[in-house]
Amino acid sequence: MIDLYTWTTPNGRKVSILLEELGLAYRAHPIDIAKGEQLTPDFLAISPNNKIPAIVDDETGIHMMESGAILLYLADKTGRFAPTGAKTRWELMEWLMFQMASVGPMLGQAHHFHKFNAGKAPYAEERYLAETRRLYGVLETRLADREYILDDYSIVDMATWPWISRFEWQGIDLNDFPNLRRWYLKIAGRPAVQRGYAVPKAVGEIPLPAS
Numbered sequence: 001m002i003d004l005y006t007w008t009t010p011n012g013r014k015v016s017i018l019l020e021e022l023g024l025a026y027r028a029h030p031i032d033i034a035k036g037e038q039l040t041p042d043f044l045a046i047s048p049n050n051k052i053p054a055i056v057d058d059e060t061g062i063h064m065m066e067s068g069a070i071l072l073y074l075a076d077k078t079g080r081f082a083p084t085g086a087k088t089r090w091e092l093m094e095w096l097m098f099q100m101a102s103v104g105p106m107l108g109q110a111h112h113f114h115k116f117n118a119g120k121a122p123y124a125e126e127r128y129l130a131e132t133r134r135l136y137g138v139l140e141t142r143l144a145d146r147e148y149i150l151d152d153y154s155i156v157d158m159a160t161w162p163w164i165s166r167f168e169w170q171g172i173d174l175n176d177f178p179n180l181r182r183w184y185l186k187i188a189g190r191p192a193v194q195r196g197y198a199v200p201k202a203v204g205e206i207p208l209p210a211s
């Protein structure tokens with residue numbers, strides 16, 4: 001059994017989507033970050049950086065923070081959704097690191113300045129909206145001649161998709177990125193993604209671009 005400590009955010013949903021795709025038994029524990037529940041000593045013992053998501057695997061005794069590391073751990077544990085070939089393994093690392101180091105942090109800044117603090121810091125808003133749009137362009141190019149970010153559906157798609165699901169918060173019209181839009185809708189249609197999106201609680205439908 002896996003214990004998942006999570007909230008209704010892109011980083012949290014990455015892990016619940018993978019757990020649903022894998023069909024692994026898990027218990028979701030809501031950590032309401034708006035109420036500061038990530039700051040309690042009990043949670044700190046599992047997640048030393050005070051952030052969700054975190055897991056405890058009672059089969060191995062391993063506990064982990066950092067969504068990218070958790071996705072790799074669960075994919076390796078089950079042998080699914082992560083290619084292991086000499087070349088494809090590094091392509092996986094490349095695009096997972098791109099998500100963890102660029103897509104997540106930069107789009108997160110767009111949320112902070114543009115969605116939640118609009119007008120307070122115009123320079124920062126402009127900077128992170130421009131960087132967000134540039135990153136959408138990188139993914140658009142990557143998806144021009146492929147269905148998924150790697151050759152097959154993988155943890156890289158599961159890591160990236162929840163961030164793109166906040167396209168409205170990021171001032172993005174997905175119709176401007178047709179390859180990304182096609183990829184986004186295909187993944188949004190997966191039942192496991194729909195279940196994982198509603199963990200630890202349902203807070204509305206998956207956002208869909210205007211048709």
Ligand SMILES: N[C@@H](CCC(=O)N[C@@H](CS)C(=O)NCC(=O)O)C(=O)O
Pocket residue numbers: 009010011012033038050051052053065066067068104
């Ligand atoms: N690099 C970390 C980032 C985790 C993260 O930023 N989590 C946010 C929610 S998406 C959080 O727990 N925020 C609470 C806080 O900053 O106090 C990961 O990918 O797991």
